[in-house]
Amino acid sequence: MSGTLVVVEVTAKACRSSDGTLLPYEDAVDGLTQATWSSLRLPIDAIQVRVFRSQDVDANIMPALRVLPETLLERRFGAGPPGPVRPVSKRPTGQSLWLLVPVAYLVVGAAAVGFARQARRSMLVILPIRR
Template sequence: MPRSPAYGIASSILAVLILAGYSTGPGSAGELPLRTGCSSVVAQRANIEAQVVLDVHAVNCRGPNRMPLTQDLAVGVVAHAAWQSLQLPVDAVHVTVAASGAPPDESPSILTSDELADRFGPGPSGVVWPVSERSDERIWVLLPLAYFAAGVAMLLVVRRLQRAGVVVVLLRR
């Protein structure tokens, strides 16, 4: 029985969804590289002891004149951008800045939420919710499986409707 192009498209979409669900490592922090002038900024919420922190790693930070920023100035710029971009509150922000090709400092600069609020204004409001541990993140495995199951179910329904002679018309505005 010949396969329709819908099977190929659906299987490609499902493969992308499954692969996207398994990427659990830190990723780029959206607009932070543009807002800070750094070539790379990676931010990740994490539990450290009893606190929820935003762990930010930046590389090769430059000012508006494209000159490299000093360590202290780069930490301030990255902390300000991270604090203003938060959607959920955190107890602290840990900032590590490295020059291009150089190893980062041994310890990150730690700025508490009170210090950040005093320097840069209020951050996001609400309760600080702890980040779940990696071992408890079953949702990121189950979500792609749910997408896969929904896609297969939709294909089966469409196939049965085609066999029954039902014509589906989609109208677009």
């Protein structure tokens, strides 16, 4: 997720054709994009594709990032996954943690009372020893 957009990032290294030859950059990007678009189960807004070639990896070169929006993907590869895009809800700010503190105190208190009653019934004596 990037803001309110759902973006899939695809990265590949040294894409090869079925006969083992290294694919040109444009063909590798098209192949990866089409495979990603056709295999998705959830709707997305864009695909980011980055293809490393063997010489890029050896020279520590970062290849260009190609971003393909949904409209272009639908025009080139057909309809994508059905259904609406549902953005992930924002993470809580930590306020829910403070609601758990009183609940934790009640649970610990109830457990202590239950333990004390059970110890009294079984005549268990607990002696704290200090050094």
